[in-house]
Amino acid sequence: MTIIITGGAGFIGSNFIFYMMKKYPDYRIICLDKLTYAxxxxxxxxxxxxxxxxxxxxxICDREAVYGLFEEKNPDVVVNFAAESHVDRSILNPEIFLETNIIGTSVLMDACRKYGIGRYHQVSTDEVYGDLPL
Incomplete structure (x- = not known):
């Protein structure tokens, strides 16, 4: 089993990687991260x-690079932790939230469709899902 984990150099993504490698030592784990502030x-x-x-x-917004990685590694599962999540940063630069959280997610889902990836997990922020009505 080969799993691509995006945003894996962040706190939650890295802990997920540690968990998966301990629980499934025979899985191949590929961590894809832009190495931003997070x-x-x-x-x-x-x-x-x-x-x-x-x-x-x-x-994850680099469609050509993402497609190249999917073609080369042929993953079975994609888990997307890559997201902009600091609200105060979104006020200063809202476009970066649209790029990573919307366009990047779209690129990953398109890659999954194109390369026949059977399982995609989205772990993200309200900038992707929207807010919850209370």
Whole structure:
């Protein structure tokens, strides 16, 4: 089983990677992260040398690069943790939220459709899902 995990250098994504590698040591894990303010490569230090782990610095909005990775690695599952999530940052630059949270998500879903990926998990922010009525 090959899993692409986006946003895996962030707090939640990296902990998911650690969990998956411990629970499923025979799975191949590919972490795709742009390494923005939320991602820190040193977070992944415990798994960087593992033979079944690969880190790829990439923007999920880069359709050509994402398609190339999917074609090369033929993943079975995609888990998307990549998202802009700091509300105060969205006030300063709302376009980056649209790019990552909407366009990037669309690129990943299009790649899943194009390459026949049977399972896609979206873990994101209200900028993708919208707010919850109370």
């Amino acid at each position: 991602g820190n490569l040193s977070t992944l230090a415990p798994v960087m040398g593992k033979p079944n782990f690969r880190f790829v610095k990439m923007d």
